[in-house]
Amino acid sequence: MTAHVPQDAPPFVAVVPARLASTRLPEKPLADIGGKPMVVRVAERARAAGAQRVLIATDDARVLGAVQAHGFEALLTRADHPSGTDRLAEVATALALPDETIVVNVQGDEPLIDPALICDVASHLAAQPDCAIATAAHPIADAADVFNPNVVKVVLDARGVALYFSRAPIPWHRDAYAPQCRAQAIDIAAMPAPPTGAGAVLRHIGLYAYRARFLRTYPTLAQAPIEQAEMLEQLRAMWHGERIAVRVTHEAPAPGVDTPADLERVRTLFLSNT
Template sequence: MPASSTASMPERALSALVVIPARMASSRLPDKPLAEIAGEPMIVHVWRQASIAAIGPVVVAADDARIVAAVHAAGGQAVLTRSDHESGSDRVYEAALKTDPDGRHPVILNLQGDVPLIDPDAIRAAFAPLIDPKVDIGTIMTEIRNDEDRNDPGFVKAVTTPVEGPISGRHRALYFTRATAPAGDGPLYQHIGVYAYRRAALERFVSLPPSALEKREKLEQLRALEDGMRIDVTLVASTPMDVNTPEDLARVRKVIEAGKVNV
């Protein structure tokens, strides 16, 4: 499978602020950001992988002072945000205004706080499409190889068309869906929710009400497409495991304790 190779690409001329939204409320895994993995809270592992990506400063946007304290204890940056945000994007935008009010960083990258196994290359791959000034938002996807996953609505499908250029595996997003799409022979791609926004695109996005298709599919990124924003997607080889349940946490602990995290 093609994988992005971004280490020497010209996107390094851009400057990104990486924001990791983290909230304590989780019905399936209470206090999830502070779940211990190999002696450290999960949010610290995510912060560290984002720092290794080296695309700009990293800040955790927390809804609880305990998360802020845990990140500070590890040497990271964190800010306390409102507890009543309806989405992670809103929390990310508040943190960006607090930590970079002058807009020194033209790109804001939203990295979820429950992906401690995220490959730094995958973070860079989400950032890469923004070398094209026509792109508003960059993100990533991976090929679905398990037949069961092809028909699972929990695996969000990215319907895309390839884009020629210097970035290997770059596509333009046409649609995102929980259905099995597109029809016919060929690969299906799972969307991975890492988003690199131009600052103006993020400001525009959070100002919009939820769109009709967004509410129908329960996919926030459709709000951007319905408003005419361009989303480009980089195909990557790795699929980061998000942690939502105690069983997920046990699997991640096993991988990290075995020293198999990509760095």
């Protein structure tokens, strides 16, 4: 269920990066969901979040045309960007956004994302003037997710600012995990459930809000060794001294779309909620 979006949300711009090429699901942004392209469904969620401006940043004229046909603003960006953040940097520069403008990167394959979460992340950054970035996380309830390298974890300081992101199980709960790890092979099924409360393991949610000033700086930053090791681009910002505020929510986000099976599942969920 979509949560209520507060009326006093800060002004922000929502940008939806939509790269047409996809190895697992060709032409993913144009996939039909309830009669509209997936990228348009994402843009509708961003607009419902209260964004002052919603813009789709794409590398393909077909996506550009489809978006404009549904009344949304779009910008044709370079095709060789290594990441969605680099694509947002081009947008921030092209639009000459003021330094303190909050820009939310809403992934183009998240057609069921809760508008309230988009708003929450923008509000969280607005409330943290010493942070260049804000993102979100939620507690993990399944031990298998703790040990799954495809599930990115984050640990926070006392103020809710990220200390580190990793594909490894962090924080490592020594007394809970050590008995199983003494065996030659770890039996994840026998692992205890992750702790709750202050010691919870947090799963990172790939939703980001940036200050436009940082976005213009990002492409000039050298890759970090920890970024290359973990294959997590947010670690580049931390390596270079930027702070990332994390909004903790207790609800896991709706599933995104990476594969044809994901698309069918999201189509079913979309129809059941309309």
